Amino acid sequence: xxxxxxxxxxxxxxxxxxxxxxxxxxxxxxxxxxxxxxxxxxxxxxxxxxxxxxxxxxxxxxxxxxxxxxxxxxxxxxxxxxxxxxxxxxxxxxxxxxxxxxxxxxxxxxxxxxxxxxxxxxxxxxxxxxxxxxxxxxxxxxxxxxxxxxxxxxxxxxxxxxxxxxxxx
Numbered sequence: 001x002x003x004x005x006x007x008x009x010x011x012x013x014x015x016x017x018x019x020x021x022x023x024x025x026x027x028x029x030x031x032x033x034x035x036x037x038x039x040x041x042x043x044x045x046x047x048x049x050x051x052x053x054x055x056x057x058x059x060x061x062x063x064x065x066x067x068x069x070x071x072x073x074x075x076x077x078x079x080x081x082x083x084x085x086x087x088x089x090x091x092x093x094x095x096x097x098x099x100x101x102x103x104x105x106x107x108x109x110x111x112x113x114x115x116x117x118x119x120x121x122x123x124x125x126x127x128x129x130x131x132x133x134x135x136x137x138x139x140x141x142x143x144x145x146x147x148x149x150x151x152x153x154x155x156x157x158x159x160x161x162x163x164x165x166x167x168x169x
Contacts, residue, residue: 003027003036004114005074006124007045007065009158010038013072014064023123023158026165037075039113040084041106077117087112090146094132099139104128115143115153122155129155 012020027034049062069076079087090112094100100108107128114122124130132139133155143151 001031001034001121002114002117002119003031003034003121003123004039004077004110004117004119005036005042006110006122006126006129007042007049007062008125009123010042010046010065010069010074011049011058011061012125012158014061014068017158019159019162023161026161027121027123030165035075036073037077037114037117037119038069039077039110039117040079041110041113043076045106077113079113079117083113083116086146087116090116090142090148093142093146094139097138097142099132099135099142100128111153111155115148115151118149119153122153123158123161124155125157130157 009020013024024036027036046062046066050059050066053059053062087109091100091105091108094108094111095102095105100111107126111122111129111132122129140151143153
């Protein structure tokens with residue numbers, strides 16, 4: 001199963017956030033052949049944060065994530081120009097249907113990329129993405145109408161993964 005990981009989760013992992021470290025461990029242990037992936041949008045966000053993050057700590061974390069991405073077992077997802085176009089259209093549909101706020105293009109594109117590439121889980125701490133779970137049938141319908149084969153993606157917060165599997169610290 002492909003597990004897409006948002007930039008905020010990667011930054012928290014770099015910062016040794018316990019919930020994120022535990023969630024990664026739970027997923028690796030509980031999901032056979034889980035493969036953690038990074039979408040193009042996430043890679044672009046990390047590159048931008050490495051230069052333009054609001055604090056030195058933020059910039060340092062982003063640089064660390066980029067440096068350690070492959071070593072930690074993340075696979076970058078590469079999209080063809082056609083896939084980028086489809087993801088852009090799906091992103092627009094999600095924003096037009098208010099599943100993701102209209103101004104949150106990166107969040108909607110990240111979700112579209114993850115779904116288009118067949119990810120079963122999107123791990124994020126971003127509230128705009130987590131709020132999309134409030135209307136999962138509408139989201140899944142958009143993905144299905146867009147001919148996304150694996151349209152039933154789960155959007156989850158690291159802490160919720162940990163709580164769901166009862167991992168005690």
